[in-house]
Amino acid sequence: MATRADVAAMAGVSPAVVSYVLNGGPRPVSAEARARVLAAVEAFDYRPNAIASALRGGSTRAIGLLIPSTVNPYFAELADAIEGELYTSGNLLSVGITDDAARERVHLRSLIDRRVDGIILISSRSLASVERRRETPPIVVVDRVESADGSRTVSSVHVDNVADSAYAVEHLQGWGHRLIGCVAGPWPVPACGERVRGWRQQQDAIGAPSGDELVAHAEFTADGGAEATYALLGADARAISVHDARPTALFVSSDAQAHGVLHACAVLGLRVPEDVSIVSFDGTQSARFTNPPLTTMRQPIQSLGTTAARLLLEAVQQPDLEPKAVVFHSNLVLGASVAAPAS
Amino acid sequence: MATRADVAAMAGVSPAVVSYVLNGGPRPVSAEARARVLAAVEAFDYRPNAIASALRGGSTRAIGLLIPSTVNPYFAELADAIEGELYTSGNLLSVGITDDAARERVHLRSLIDRRVDGIILISSRSLASVERRRETPPIVVVDRVESADGSRTVSSVHVDNVADSAYAVEHLQGWGHRLIGCVAGPWPVPACGERVRGWRQQQDAIGAPSGDELVAHAEFTADGGAEATYALLGADARAISVHDARPTALFVSSDAQAHGVLHACAVLGLRVPEDVSIVSFDGTQSARFTNPPLTTMRQPIQSLGTTAARLLLEAVQQPDLEPKAVVFHSNLVLGASVAAPAS
DNA sequence: CTGTTAGCGCCTTCAT
DNA sequence: ATGAAGGCGCTAACAG
Numbered sequence: 001m002a003t004r005a006d007v008a009a010m011a012g013v014s015p016a017v018v019s020y021v022l023n024g025g026p027r028p029v030s031a032e033a034r035a036r037v038l039a040a041v042e043a044f045d046y047r048p049n050a051i052a053s054a055l056r057g058g059s060t061r062a063i064g065l066l067i068p069s070t071v072n073p074y075f076a077e078l079a080d081a082i083e084g085e086l087y088t089s090g091n092l093l094s095v096g097i098t099d100d101a102a103r104e105r106v107h108l109r110s111l112i113d114r115r116v117d118g119i120i121l122i123s124s125r126s127l128a129s130v131e132r133r134r135e136t137p138p139i140v141v142v143d144r145v146e147s148a149d150g151s152r153t154v155s156s157v158h159v160d161n162v163a164d165s166a167y168a169v170e171h172l173q174g175w176g177h178r179l180i181g182c183v184a185g186p187w188p189v190p191a192c193g194e195r196v197r198g199w200r201q202q203q204d205a206i207g208a209p210s211g212d213e214l215v216a217h218a219e220f221t222a223d224g225g226a227e228a229t230y231a232l233l234g235a236d237a238r239a240i241s242v243h244d245a246r247p248t249a250l251f252v253s254s255d256a257q258a259h260g261v262l263h264a265c266a267v268l269g270l271r272v273p274e275d276v277s278i279v280s281f282d283g284t285q286s287a288r289f290t291n292p293p294l295t296t297m298r299q300p301i302q303s304l305g306t307t308a309a310r311l312l313l314e315a316v317q318q319p320d321l322e323p324k325a326v327v328f329h330s331n332l333v334l335g336a337s338v339a340a341p342a343s
Numbered sequence: 344m345a346t347r348a349d350v351a352a353m354a355g356v357s358p359a360v361v362s363y364v365l366n367g368g369p370r371p372v373s374a375e376a377r378a379r380v381l382a383a384v385e386a387f388d389y390r391p392n393a394i395a396s397a398l399r400g401g402s403t404r405a406i407g408l409l410i411p412s413t414v415n416p417y418f419a420e421l422a423d424a425i426e427g428e429l430y431t432s433g434n435l436l437s438v439g440i441t442d443d444a445a446r447e448r449v450h451l452r453s454l455i456d457r458r459v460d461g462i463i464l465i466s467s468r469s470l471a472s473v474e475r476r477r478e479t480p481p482i483v484v485v486d487r488v489e490s491a492d493g494s495r496t497v498s499s500v501h502v503d504n505v506a507d508s509a510y511a512v513e514h515l516q517g518w519g520h521r522l523i524g525c526v527a528g529p530w531p532v533p534a535c536g537e538r539v540r541g542w543r544q545q546q547d548a549i550g551a552p553s554g555d556e557l558v559a560h561a562e563f564t565a566d567g568g569a570e571a572t573y574a575l576l577g578a579d580a581r582a583i584s585v586h587d588a589r590p591t592a593l594f595v596s597s598d599a600q601a602h603g604v605l606h607a608c609a610v611l612g613l614r615v616p617e618d619v620s621i622v623s624f625d626g627t628q629s630a631r632f633t634n635p636p637l638t639t640m641r642q643p644i645q646s647l648g649t650t651a652a653r654l655l656l657e658a659v660q661q662p663d664l665e666p667k668a669v670v671f672h673s674n675l676v677l678g679a680s681v682a683a684p685a686s
Numbered sequence: 687c688t689g690t691t692a693g694c695g696c697c698t699t700c701a702t
Numbered sequence: 703a704t705g706a707a708g709g710c711g712c713t714a715a716c717a718g
Contacts, residue, residue, distance in 0.1 A: 001478050003695060014705045019697060026698070030703060045476075050457040051398045052695035055710050060394065062437070062457075070423050071628070076413040083413075083440045092453055094405070094437045097426045110435055114393040114405075133388075135344050222628060259632040285414065285565060289602040291634025346711060357689045362713060370714090373687060395711035398694050 002044035010040040022048065054115065062092045063312065064111035064119040066104055068187075069097060072220050072256045073284040074301065075122060078142065081305025082120060089313055091117070101125045112136060118312040123189045127154070138315035140308045144190040145325065155315060155323045157308045159299050161191050164330040165198025165251065166205075168279045168297045171332060172249045176340045177277060178208040181232040181239060181247040183225060183257050184217045195253045195281060213238045214247065218257055225257030229264035233276065248341035249277040255287045258294050262337075273339035283333050293335035300328045345387035353383040365391060397458065405435045406655065407454035407462040409447055411530075412440060415563050415599045416627040417644065418465060421485065424648025425463060432656055434460070444468045455479060461655040466532045470497070481658035483651045487533040488668065498658060498666045500651045502642050504534050507673040508541025509548075511622040511640045512594050514675060519683045520592040520620060521551040524575040524582060526568060526604060527560045528596045538596045538624060556581045557590065561600055568600030572607035576619065591684035592620035598630045601637050605680075616682035626676050636678035643671045 008015040013033055020029045021037045029037075040046070054060040063086055070076050083093050094116060096107030104126050111119055118138040121127060127145065130136060131153050138154075145156040172180050182199045185192030196215060203210035216231040218224035232239050233246060240246050252258040258280035262272060270276045272292060280287065283298020307326055315321055351358040356376055363372045364380045372380075383389070397403040406429055413419050426436050437459060439450030447469050454462055461481040464470060470488065473479060474496050481497075488499040515523050525542040528535030539558060546553035559574040561567035575582050576589060583589050595601040601623035605615060613619045615635060623630065626641020650669055658664055 004697095005695080015696080016698080016705065017703090020704085023697080028703065033703080047452070047456050049398075049695050050453075051394060051403065052710090053697080055392075055394045055398050055694090055712090056696045056698090058710080070413050070419045070426075071416070073414070073416070073419075073629075076416075076419045080413050080440060083438065087440070087446065087450075092437055092439070092457065094435055095426065096435070097423065097430070103430065107430075109390070110393075113390050114435065222632065259629075262632060286416075286602075286629060286632075289565065289605060289629075289633050291632070293634075348711080358712080359690080359714080360688065363688090366713080371687065376688080392711050395694090396713075398696090398710090399712045399714090401694085 001049075002046045004046070004048065007037065007040045007044055007046050010043065011036040013037060059117055060115050061090060062094055062114070062116045063309075064107075064114075064116040065093055065095045065122070066098045066107055066111075066119065066124065067095060067122045068099065068220070072254070073286040074254060074256065074282040074299070077284055077301045078122065078305045081302045082309050085306045085309035086313075089309075091313070098124075105129065117316045120308050120312055123187060123191060125187055125189060130154075138312060138319060140312040140315070142304060142308050144194065146190060153323060155311045155325065157304050157311065157326045157328075158191065159304070159328050159330050161194035162198040162201065164297050164299075165195040165281065166202035167198075167330075167332065168281065169199050169202040169251050171295070172251065172277055172279055172338065173202070173206055173208070175249075175277065175338055177249040178206075179239075179243055179245055179247045180208065180214070180249045180251055182215045183228040183232070183250055183252040183261060184215050185253045186217055186219045186224065192253065195251075199251050209243060211242065213242045220254050220256050222256060222260035222263065225252060225254075225260030226264040226267075227260075228257065229261045229268070233265070233268055233270065247276070249279070249338070252278060252280040255280050255282040255284045255294060255296055258287070258296070259290060262290055262294075273337050275342065277339055277341070278337040279332075280337075281330075283330065287333070287335065290335075290337075292337050294333075295335040295338045296333050297330040298333045299330050303328055344392075345389045347389070347391065350380065350383045350387055350389050353386065354379040356380060402460055403458050404433060405437055405457070405459045406652075407450075407457075407459040408436055408438045408465070409441045409450055409454075409462065409467065410438060410465045411442065411563070415597070416629045417597060417599065417625040417642070420627055420644045421465065421648045424645045425652045428649045428652035429656075432652075434656070441467075448472065460659045463651050463655055466530060466534060468530055468532060473497075481655060481662060483655040483658070485647060485651050487537065489533060496666060498654045498668065500647050500654065500669045500671075501534065502647070502671050502673050504537035505541040505544065507640050507642075508538040508594065508624065509545035510541075510673075510675065511624065512542050512545040514638070515592045515594065515620055515622055515681065516545070516549055516551070518592075518620065518681055521549075522582075522586055522588055522590045522592075523551065523557070524590040524593045525558045526571040526575070526593055526595040526600050527558050529560055529562045529567065535596065538594075542594050552586060554585065556585045563597050563599050565599060565603035565606065568595060568597075568603030569607035569610075570603075571600065572604045572611070576608070576611055576613065590619075592622070592681070595621060595623040598623050598625040598627045598637060598639055601630070601639070602633060605633055605637075616680050618685065620682055620684070621680040622675075623680075624673075626673065630676070630678065633678075633680075635680050637676075638678040638681045639676050640673040641676045642673050646671055
């Protein structure tokens with residue numbers, strides 16, 4: 001592959017002049033020399049080696065993204081928004097899938113070794129260990145960030161999970177539901193805990209049951225949602241024996257799980273919404289095409305993604321900027337998965 | 344950040360010895376020196392700078408992936424499989440989303456500039472221009488590859504789109520359908536054309552209509568599928584005026600489009616499968632949770648992804664290996680979107 | 687067994 | 703307006 005020296009030789013100038021032309025500085029170049037250089041660049045189809053440039057200049061124009069999965073439509077839509085914003089600013093996205101925590105740590109290391117300019121962490125389980133590290137590039141987390149000592153060291157973008165979850169539960173209560181189960185998320189990250197907290201808070205607010213027998217943790221997948229449903233609504237569910245009645249509604253922490261919840265309800269012979277009402281969280285496109293369409297709390301996914309990217313790029317430019325926390329809120333999208341409980 | 348020189352200084356050895364220890368060669372190192380080096384590495388939390396290593400060694404251990412979208416579940420599942428395989432082999436994935444062809448070209452350039460070890464192209468629209476380039480890293484395409492002169496220069500992985508599409512159409516015919524519409528894909532890539540060809544071939548095989556009035560091209564999105572449905576089944580559809588009857592079934596080129604097809608049918612007051620039967624292509628998880636569940640040709644997405652990654656890694660290791668074309672076939676997954684036409 | 691050294695390709699200061 | 707040269711951090715060939 002042609003190098004800068006080749007171009008310089010053909011143009012009859014020194015390598016420095018080639019850089020001057022291509023980078024628009026820092027020194028002026030005569031029109032003649034410029035023309036010869038550009039011709040040589042054309043002839044060789046020359047492009048600067050980004051590796052060498054990065055080694056020299058200290059910037060890779062690459063951003064790392066650590067994401068739990070791309071199969072979950074919420075994460076997929078988020079990744080799409082982030083990539084779009086980065087593309088616009090001339091940055092490349094390096095992606096690691098962080099199914100499990102060990103993998104997340106390995107990927108984090110790898111990204112730092114590769115000197116990415118910044119990192120976006122989605123639902124990170126190893127943020128604590130990150131913050132302990134000496135030297136990391138700027139980081140933005142898509143999820144709430146809570147530091148032990150209250151001081152924030154990274155920026156974050158997220159919805160108000162507690163309030164938005166409470167709102168979803170309130171919607172169910174408004175239709176007359178009291179015994180409402182909660183399909184919780186799998187990971188020890190704030191977003192998962194907060195959605196349970198929002199459910200519990202809202203149940204407590206009207207004196208409705210909020211015990212652990214009504215909570216089932218599950219993976220953020222359809223299968224996870226199905227399992228949780230069997231645990232909560234199946235014949236020998238603890239929720240049923242404790243309350244001597246089957247929950248009439250479920251608050252589900254993600255659309256991905258809700259797909260499996262619908263499936264499991266069908267298997268159990270329960271009709272949605274006649275026998276069981278469902279409200280889920282995320283508001284992805286996929287929620288519109290289920291049977292029945294899901295009533296779901298729609299997160300502003302595009303905004304979350306573009307904001308995360310923009311915050312990060314700002315931090316890359318000005319490393320000693322104050323970390324920010326940007327909070328959005330969700331909107332209830334009415335599907336057809338909620339009805340009044342059978343009386 | 345600590346450099347190799349720092350570690351060497353602390354360990355009281357030369358920088359080369361640090362490399363010998365960390366890289367396991369190429370020269371032996373005494374146990375004592377090794378211990379001191381490792382202690383120093385530990386103390387500094389030192390890791391080699393991957394940028395410098397790449398500049399020197401010629402390998403970035405990074406693979407580029409160009410993908411049309413992550414929101415389409417077929418592409419998302421494919422990306423997931425590819426990332427998994429690359430992670431296993433210690434490679435990082437750099438992703439570019441190639442919504443439009445211009446973007447694809449920019450990304451391709453960028454990946455080459457960054458000296459990725461190889462590139463995976465999904466449904467590429469600019470392969471022709473790639474093949475014209477002088478120096479590219481190894482490339483694997485997920486789609487069929489057709490060179491003008493018949494000689495293949497890159498490897499490919501794909502299903503037999505013509506045969507698998509024909510099979511899907513045959514399934515509809517088996518239920519008694521004759522007037523079958525085709526929702527085609529949007530891009531000038533082999534996979535899109537071949538699915539239409541499979542539909543047409545199978546229609547011709549039984550002397551059923553296969554004219555262009557029965558084909559509607561559309562984006563690989565739900566909205567695309569909906570628009571195509573209006574064009575084919577709406578009140579003033581050309582298909583209807585030509586045949587003086589409404590198509591009783593649709594062959595849909597992707598699950599993503601099929602979601603929108605279902606939606607549009609509901610809007611048009613057409614029941615699925617009573618009024619319109621549907622078979623789609625891809626067989627993603629998402630097809631199981633629609634209303635009704637989709638009957639769809641399931642591509643072996645995991646295998647496609649891991650095979651693409653493995654072929655590429657082979658080519659990276661042995662650049663003058665013969666390009667291969669690996670062909671898989673799809674399986675019909677029975678949902679509930681097909682029934683006999685109303686007589 | 688260990689140390690020295692020459693680049694990899696680029697950017698940029700300094701000298702001309 | 704241009705050229706020469708140092709150095710980013712690393713690997714590996716070469717010399718002790």
